[in-house]
Amino acid sequence: MNRAASAPIIEIKDVTKNFGAVTALKGVDAVIHEGEFFSLLGPSGCGKTTLLRLIAGFEQVSGGSIMIGGKSMKDIPANRRPTNMVFQSYAIFPHLDVAENVGYGLVRKKLGKAEMAREVEQALEMVDLAGYGKRKAHELSGGQRQRVALARALVMRPKVILLDEPLSALDKKLRDQMQHELRQLQKSLGITFILVTHDQEEALIMSDRIAVIFDGTIAQLATPEELYRRPRTRRVASFIGVMNFLEASASGGDGASYQLDIPALGRIEVPASQAPEGLAAAKINVVGVRPEMFTITGEDTGHFEREVQGTVTGTDYYGDMTYYSVAVPGAEAPVTISMRNTAGRAVAREGSTVTVGWGADSIVLLE
Ligand SMILES: Nc1ncnc2c1ncn2[C@@H]1O[C@H](COP(=O)(O)OP(=O)(O)OP(=O)(O)O)[C@@H](O)[C@H]1O
Secondary structure (H helix, E strand, O other), rough: HHHHOOEEEEEEEEEEEEEEEEEEEEEEEEEOOOEHHHHHEOOOOOOHHHHHHHHOOOOOEEEEEEEEEEOOOOOOHHOOEEEEEOOOEEEEOOOOOOOHHHHHHHHEEEEEEEHHHHHHHHHHHOOOOOOOOOEHHHHHHHHHHHHHHHHHHHHOOHHHHHEOOOOOOOHHHHHHHHHHHHHHHHHHHHOEEEEEOHHHHHHHHHHOOOEEEEOEEEEEEEHHHHHHHOOOHHHHHHOOOEEEEOOOOEEEEOOOOEEEEEOOOOEEEEEEEHHOOOOOOHHOOEEEOOHHEEEEEEEHHHOOOOEEEEEEEEEEEOOEEEEEEEEEOOOOOOEEEEEEEEOOOOOOOOOOOOEEEOOHHHHOOOO
């Protein structure tokens, strides 16, 4: 999606939400663009569902504002907003057939019978269920039921589809398949999707951008790649994927680069472009390195910017890759790093001494 070319569809400004003494959201700001697949990602209780329900109009903000399509949503009830919510799988009515389920929301639009049937059939076609109208819920697979729930939202022709953990009830294989299907469908329809999920992998796979929410605030809002490669804080870094955290100190940082001293790895210069903007060198006491950014060099020693000797203390062999724990010298005691190498390299045995290659681009500077 070309974000530069698309207009904002949802503008969230300084939104707070209190439930009695509980503050679920504390001053959230975000702009979501037309045609974007946007995810709200965070642990249980962080406030992501609350934000989705505020956009839908099921709850009212305690402070701040939400605009949709350039209009303030203050006092606009859910059924008059250009949004439609898809709930968890199986949230379809068991006593109605597929067509009745999909047409449910259209009843209040008072369409003629033929027109309604046409709208329903079109929505079923969009989710690849043409001809399934007469089936009952129990005659459908989990994935098909999920698609019916989606068709029920699509038939209302909303500008924005809101998805509240729609895939969480599906088993892993079906969930993987539905993640791709939903993404493809969203791309082909060009409708804005906002997904709530606590599953970081799901958010990375499906989204154009992700807002990571902790304790009622957005900790980082970025593309999946930015979030993975350049998480701003230790908390975001450990929530998204696996990260080694290594003690470090730094100088410089005023201009082009930081001089880092990482006891476990050595000294290295890292470009400032790898750091969150304006990060003071004095504030750096830890750096991150993703496991796949370390390589057991084997015979190719000399190809890496830096190398460090270590002892393999554990291996987990997965066929396509191997995870290693490697003890390297630290400031006082040895430090264990986790690393992951793809197949193609000989597997190093536990207890063996290895050379681990790494470079400045492996290092993630954290706030
Ligand atoms: N209706 C309500 N009344 C009181 N407190 C609420 C209400 N709804 C949410 N909360 C509280 O607000 C906070 C945020 O809840 P929310 O449901 O948005 O979290 P979440 O990130 O979606 O979590 P989960 O993944 O578990 O659904 C929680 O502390 C929750 O207990």
